[in-house]
Amino acid sequence: MNSKTSEVIKLLTKEYPDIKCLLDHETPFQLLVATILSAQTTDKKVNEITKDLFRDYPTLDDFLLLTREELEERIKQIGLYRNKSKHILLMCRQLKEQFGGEVPNTLEDLTSLAGVGRKTANVVLSNAFGVPAIAVDTHVFRVSNRIGIANAKNVLNTELQLQEAVDKSLWILTHRLLIFHGRRCCYARNPNCDECIIKEYCDYYKSAKP
Ligand code: SF4
Numbered sequence: 001m002n003s004k005t006s007e008v009i010k011l012l013t014k015e016y017p018d019i020k021c022l023l024d025h026e027t028p029f030q031l032l033v034a035t036i037l038s039a040q041t042t043d044k045k046v047n048e049i050t051k052d053l054f055r056d057y058p059t060l061d062d063f064l065l066l067t068r069e070e071l072e073e074r075i076k077q078i079g080l081y082r083n084k085s086k087h088i089l090l091m092c093r094q095l096k097e098q099f100g101g102e103v104p105n106t107l108e109d110l111t112s113l114a115g116v117g118r119k120t121a122n123v124v125l126s127n128a129f130g131v132p133a134i135a136v137d138t139h140v141f142r143v144s145n146r147i148g149i150a151n152a153k154n155v156l157n158t159e160l161q162l163q164e165a166v167d168k169s170l171w172i173l174t175h176r177l178l179i180f181h182g183r184r185c186c187y188a189r190n191p192n193c194d195e196c197i198i199k200e201y202c203d204y205y206k207s208a209k210p
Helices: 001-017 027-036 043-056 068-075 080-097 107-111 120-129 139-149 156-167 168-183 201-208
Strands: none
Touching: 001 168, 027 043, 027 080, 027 120, 043 068, 068 080, 107 120, 120 156, 120 168, 139 156, 139 168, 139 201, 156 168
């Protein structure tokens, strides 16, 4: 790991000592459902919905009792709820029939499930199973490319470059730090560069300086 990457991680760790997964869940299954729900929706909104949903339907077997209409009714405040409802119920059947009712813990198996792309799989791997993974969401993509730890045009290449640049033992931490920094300082519009603790290491800041 080069000194720039190492310093950035050190400084962000100091800045965000409270980092954690922001989607409320108690089991890998609940995290999988919450992550599917979170596409193009805020974590806050998802947590509001899942609070009651997971109280009434805490397990896979409970979800298998839900009809599509019932689930749609439960999640209708969330964007794309019809598609998400369809995918979640299909995913539940796949879990039961192909994985013995357990959420699998490999990228390949997770991405074979309905509604589960690489990002969702990486979120579940890292947060539910502690498997080193870097899920590249909009924050991770923007912040890592601005800093210059990655220099990629798409999320897959960003993920691969981050895996190269960061020690594997720090992948989960780095993923969370980049998300927090994106939410709290390195905004998509008008990043707060003047207050940014890592500005001296940031390519975007250096190139934007008069
Ligand atoms: S200096 Fe600005 S662009 Fe760079 S990481 Fe900080 S907030 Fe983001």
